[in-house]
Structure formats: structure tokens, C-alpha cells
Amino acid sequence: MAGRHLGNRIVAVPMAVLALATIYPLMFTANVAMKSRREYILDRFSLTSSLQWDNIVKAWSSVGMARYFANSLLVVSVSVALLLLLGSMAGFALSQLRFRGSKALYLVCIAALLIPFQVIMVPLARVMADAGLIDTYPGLILAYVAQFLPFTIFLMTSYYKGIPAEIVDAARIDGNTTYGVYLRIMLPMGVPALLSVGILDTLFCWNDVLISLLMMPSAENRTLMIGVTSLRGQYSDDIPTFASGVLIAAIPVLMVYLFLQRQIADGVTAGSTKG
């Protein structure tokens, strides 16, 4: 195995240091979340002297976080499912099928990828308002899909380009329609890419603040990150409660990642043998 290279052992040392450096902030956040406000202001680094579970409770109950959590869960899961479906369909067509205008359509997607949200923020709000989609779940879902679809298509296209054309040809000879090729070959073979882009799309949607603020003016329709952000007012120095909110928001995404990253590494073999 390639892993027997002598260099690997030496490389593991800085990588372990980096691993510590990436765990530390989460530990630090957890530590702060357990402190009282007073303790935090007087000494930020010290280990917490008590476990202030109150902070977590306060963060959870103060601004209707439970409802925001449910909102986020709904909106993000539907958005990501749509993103993966539409992104893989378009990615397949743009990478493996030949048709008039495919290059131009691909360029449109790339160009859309490069649009900073700030430039379309206000007009988008207006378009959505005209369509009566402001303050509705479909509106927010659509806004997320539009925002992250170019990214998803870009990744799926570049991934599918790596799949040899012979595989598609062979499947057609077996009597598959284009849709059959998509369902039976492309979707299973795309699993690693779908999982990784799925993780990233989940992260983007889950952590978004601005789009959600813009699309959901009503307090009861807001998403989790807005609740977390509002734990930190204009001048608020209650960092422990804010840190608790950050933890509450971070844990679900972390779980999704920890669950899926194994599938990325292991799922491949399953995908390619099936195909």
C-alpha cells in the first residue's frame, strides 16, 4: 500500500498538531458556554469553574430557538434535496450529453456562481416580493436553491466529466434511455460527489444569515442562525450565552459531517462496482 512510504510517519506529526488546533476552538467555545458572564469577562482562557448549563437552557428558550430549529431543519433538508437533484441532473447533461447550447448553458451557470450576493440582494428581494414568495417557506427554499445551485452544478459537472464516455455508451447499448442512464448509472456513481457537495450545501444553508433575514421578515418564520446571531445584540457582552447558541447550531452540522465523511471514503467502492 502507498501508505508505507516512510515520509508518511513524519508528516503525521504536523498533521496531529493541526488536528489539535482545529479541535481547540470547539473546546474553547464549549468551555466559554459553561462559564458565567462574569467569569468570562474577568478571565477568558481559564477552565470554567462551574458548569453553567443555564446558558444552554437560556439560549434555547430565550428567543424561541426550538421553533427556529424546526424551521431550519425543514428548509435546509428540502433545499439540499432539491439542490442535489437539480444539480446532478444538470451536471450529467452538461458533462456527458452533447446538445446545442450546452457550452453556453454551462457558462451561464459558472457566471451565476461568480455573482456576489450583495449585487443581487435588493433586486432579488423585490422579485421575490412581486412573486408573493416573501415570508414563505417555498420562497426561502427557492432562494437557497438559486444561491447554491451554480456551485452544486459546477461540482457535479466536473465530477461527471471524469467518468469515461464508454460507461454511458455501454448503458445505452443495454437499452437504457437517457433518464435511465441518469437514474441507474449517474446517480449511484455520483455518490461521493453528491455526499460532499451535500455536506457543503447543508453547511451553507444552515449557517446562512443574510438570505434568511431578507426573505423572512416575520419573527416566527426565522431560521436557527438568526436566533443565534440575535443572542449577540449590538453591544451585548453575554458571550457565554452566545457561545451556547453557537454550539447548539454547530452540533447538527457536525453530526451530518461525521456521519457522511465515512460514506464519502467508503461509498466510492460501492458506487463504482455497482456501475
Added chain:
Amino acid sequence: MKQRILWSAVLVAGLALAGCGSATRPTTSASDSEKVAKLVVWDWKSGEETAAAYIQKAKADFAKKHPGVAVEFVAQPFDQYYTLLGAAIQASKGPDVMLFNGGGQIRDRVAALLPLDQYVAEDKERLAGWDAFSQDGKIYAAPVTLQGHPIYYNKTLYEKAGLDPAGPAKTWQDLVRDCGAIKKATGARCFALGNKEGFGIQFFLSGLGSGVLTPQEYDDWIAGKRDWNSPNVKRLFALWKEAESSGLNNDGANSTALFNDAFAVVQSGKAAHIIGLMSDIGHWKDFGEFLGADKVGVMAAPVVTDGATPSLPYDGGIGYAVAKWTKDPRLAADLVRSLTTTDALNSFYSDAGAIASDTTIDVSKAAPAVGTIVSQIKSGKPALHVALSSKTLDLMGRLSQKLLSGSATVDEVVKQLAASDKAG
């Protein structure tokens, strides 16, 4: 590729010529027949625990007057507040009532607001701080708090250094001498300074201004006749530089955030003085929590120039305004009035520690520092920095950092500020 460039050029030119998309939609005329069932309020305060009772009381008062009308408070995160408000203003669609900071933030946006003069006439005597919410003689918001910059000091550190905690220095010279004694005895610095956001200079300018400018110069400054080249204005900026170079400030002021790292420096006893605030945060209640309520002193600006008369710099802090597009202006204005009743403001004062705009609130039972501040409100004057445009303030923040790091001279700074002030 070439074709693509050509195509984009044509497009850009077309858009430039067409450039007629109006920024603001024509506001639809209010139809009074339409029954308003709900008012929406935007702010960044109502989500805070210390404001809960205040909002509750205001809501109750409004419900008594208009039982059929629901009120929804939407707390926005402050960092995106004005961005969202901008989007709402461009779409002429948004909240009926909204919270503003006094000064530049509201004055820049009065085109989208309803003049309130006819609705708030009865409150004009009772509340203070209207000027910060007025433009060209019209009132656009009712003040909720007063915001100003008292100089707070830590009496415990004074005691440790053998100084009289009840008699702080009256002149700059004496203050520097006292600070020397405090540093020797306790190791604490003279000033806690946070200038990462460029806010430190604003507090410094306003906090110490009345001890440097003569009363005439001060009033002229507020009235818009600002002579940036006068020796006393230069003296203020030289003092800023001097305080840093002679080691009066905490280390790394340019990388210390005023909110809230500089406050923590005082709260943990690492600096003896700070030019703080009267509302929101960094005020008597915040410091008192850590230092002990009776150990927080408030002193007048130390005198630098002969003839200067120290006064408390303050303006209206935050206030509620009514959007032009609201369907029933009277109803929205009534909500603003409910948000500024004595009863509601009293709650805000006692829970959040904000110095409220209502002059009839009884503060006799409060911490000594509050008494000192409130007693100075009558003789107080508007803060120097609030008179400047947002653009000049932004520039001043950056230039002040250069003064601290030594990469600009006072003359250069004053010259640039004068140009910006004139243009804006």
C-alpha cells in the same frame, strides 16, 4: 472570447444609458378605509432580556388605546440592521415603526420617514434628546435613551494609590500626575482605550472636548462652523497622540475593540479611567457590577485650555421613527408614543441601566454615578463627534489609528478631516 467582451460592452453601455430604474418606488397613497390590523416594528433591542419589561409595558399601553391592533416586534441583528432597512426603504415596503441611532444614521434616511411634530407635541417637554432625531426643524423620531460620554473612574484604584476618590483631578496636568501615582501603586494604566473600530477617537473627542475648546469654539463646532486649523482643535488631536506615546493607554489600542474588550479592561481593574457611555453598555451599571456600584466615579472633563468649561457631552441615543409608507400614520405615531411613556422608559432605565430620555424619572435611589450624570444633563451640550457626517467619522477613525501608530502627523490629519467635513 472577443465576442463575449463585445457583447458585455454593449450591455454595459445600454444599461448606462437606460439607467433609469428608480431607486425608490412611488409610495402608494395611504387609503384610510383600509383597516390596519397589525403594526410591524423593527429594532435591535426588543430581543434583549433587559428590554423585555420595557417592550411589555409599551405594548400594554398601546393595546389599551387600540385594542384591535396587533403589534409585532422583529429584532434584527444589529450588524445587518441598516443594510436590511436600506433594502426595505428601496422597496418602500417594510416595517411601520423602526428604531434608529440618533445623528447621521437617521438624518441620512429622513426621506423615507414621516415628520412626527404634530403627533409628539405633548411629549416635547417631558423628553430630552430631540435634536439628534431632527433635520431641518422637523422631528423624525421620539427619543428613548440619551447617549453620552461621561468619564468613569475606578475609586478602588484611587484609594490604593493614596488619592482622594471623591476629588478626581480637575486639570489634565493633575490627571496625568494622578495616573502616575496609580500606575506606581497598582500597575493599572490611566485609560482603557479601544480603537479597533475607530470609535475610540470619537469618545475621546467628545469626552475631553469641553475641556479643550472654549465655550464659543464648542458652540460654533456644533452649529457647523468648524475651524479645524484652530490651535485648540489641533491640541485635541495632539493630546490623543500624546496620551498614547506617554503610555497612558493600554497596549495595542488599535487592535482592541471598544465593544467590549476596552470595557473589560476597566471591569478587571487594569485601567483606572474610561470615556464610556450612558446607555446600552459601558456605563455605570456595567462597571458597577464588577467594581461595586459605589466604587464607580464620574468626573468632568479635565481642563486643558484656560477658559474651557467642562460639560457633559450627550445627545438623543436611540429613538423610534415612523415609515412614510405606513398605512395609518396616526396609529403608528401612537405606538411611538406608547414606546416613550414614563412608565415604559422607567423600566428600560432600571433593567438595562440606560439613561432614559424622560426627565421626570426618579433616580434618587440609584447608584451615585447615576446621580452625578443626571445632575449634569441640564448643563450638558451635544457631543462633538455626533455633529460630523458618517463619512468624516469613518475617515477620522482611520486617521486616528495612524496617529496612534505614528504614521501620520496632527497637521496632516486635521487637513484631511477639514476637507472631508467641508465636502460632506
Added chain:
Amino acid sequence: MGAGARRASLGARFERHAPYVLVAPAVLIIVALRLWPLLLGVNFSFTGDGERNGSAVGFDNYLELLQDPLFQGSLRNVGLLVLLLPLAVAIPGMLATFIYLRVPGHRVFRSVYFFPAVLSPVIVGAIFNLMLAFDGPLNALLGTVGVGPVDWLGDPDVAMFTVVGVQIWATFGMALVVFLAGFASLDATLLDAARVDGASLARTIWHVIIPSLSRTIQFVFVTTMIGMLTSMFGLLYVMTSGGPEGSTYLPEYYIWIQQGQMNRPALASAASTVLFVIMLVVGLLQISVLRRTGGRT
């Protein structure tokens, strides 16, 4: 004609247009909710602010931008970011390579390297503010080895590098995920062949891994650039507020200041249009350059 035949011809037509059916939903959404608002936004940048609200002002906003030293500074910083981009791509690329080659502990590394990416930039910024404070732990550590304190966030020559460093640290986990998926599709026989030939690690990376991953690398290059240019607001807001002395301004932060704090939405619109053009040029350049180098092997 029987019903079956009609169904068959309908099916044939459905099959013939399959590519369009597959891309249509995505393209419709993108055109309606990205490109159309973009046109409106660009159009808006040719109108005025304040007293000139709504009237056409031609290129005035763009001229004002060009003359604003702050905006010039933010463009210089964009140049700096583009220069640092290879570093931001190479780091997760190398780490993914070693994880793929199963260094001791690769499972743990794979799990924890993503941790920073799930934290909000606000909390990441707050933590690094403490770490990098003038009297903070990092300077204390440097002090013990005799290096003078560095004002990481207060020195205008250093601050931009500090913020970019934190940004790379906070986001390399995302690029890592993409690389891992890229490796998942790598043909393992190529690696085995290289091993049989006795190729060194460096040669294996250079001749086998990089060419096979060219598309992934291209993707990470473009998306990392987008991340750096459009999603550093949180870090900038918390860590430097654009300072010291305006040295850490990026167009994104400039847009936020003009839009929210200065109430200049049309000027902000012009600035975001400039940002879009820059990203379009740099992005397409990257794609064509990387495609050419990738295509050669």
C-alpha cells in the same frame, strides 16, 4: 395511428429533448433568481444616491469608486488574495493526499479537520481576537523564544495576512471534503503502478495525483476564490472592522459599509458590479489556465 405508436413517438420526443429536460429546471431558477436580479442590480448602479435618488447618473458612481482610496485599497487586497490563493488550495490538497495515503491517524484527521468550518465566523473571529491580542497567548509564546510582540491585528502591514490566515484555517475543511470526493474517484491501479515502479512520494503526487485530480483542483481554485472574496465579512467585521487604517478592506466590506452605514445603496451596487466583473475575469482565467495545464497530461 394507434395509441401505442403515439405514446412511442411522444416517448421518442421526450428522449430526444432529454438534455434540455434535465437542465431546464436548474437554468430557469438561475436565470430568474440570479441573472435577472443581476441585471436589475447593475442597472441600479447607474442611478444616484441621496438627493439624486432614482435619476440616471451614467458612470458617476464608478468614477467615485475609482477615486476612493479605500476602494483602491480593497482592490489591492483582492490582488493579494489572488496571490495567496495557491496556498489556500495547496494546504487542503496536501492534507487530503496524506489522508488518502493513510498516514497514521488519518481517520481522526479526516473527522476533526472539518470542525472549524461548522463554527460561525463570529465565534472564530472572537477566539482569534483573544489569541492574537497584543497581550495574548501567541505573543506570550513568541516572547519566550525572544521574538518581540507582533500587533497581529493592529499593524496595517500584518493585519491582512493575519485575517487571510484565519480564513484559510477556518475553511480548509470544506476544500478537504471536495478533495476527498475527488480521491474517491481516483483510479487506484495508477497508484499501484507508480509504487511498483518505485516512484518517490513527490513524484507520485506530481505525475499521478495532480493530473488525475485536475478537475477537482480547478473547482477548489474557483470556489476558494469566491469564498475569499465574498464570505469574509464575518471575520473582517469581528476581527478588524476593515482596519487598522483601512488596511483590511475588501470590496465585500466596502459594499457593506456603503450600503448600510453610509446609506449609499447605488454606490454599493456599483462596487458589487465591479466585484462581479473581477470575479468573472479571474474565475474564467483560472478555469481556462487550469483546463489547459490539465489537458496536456
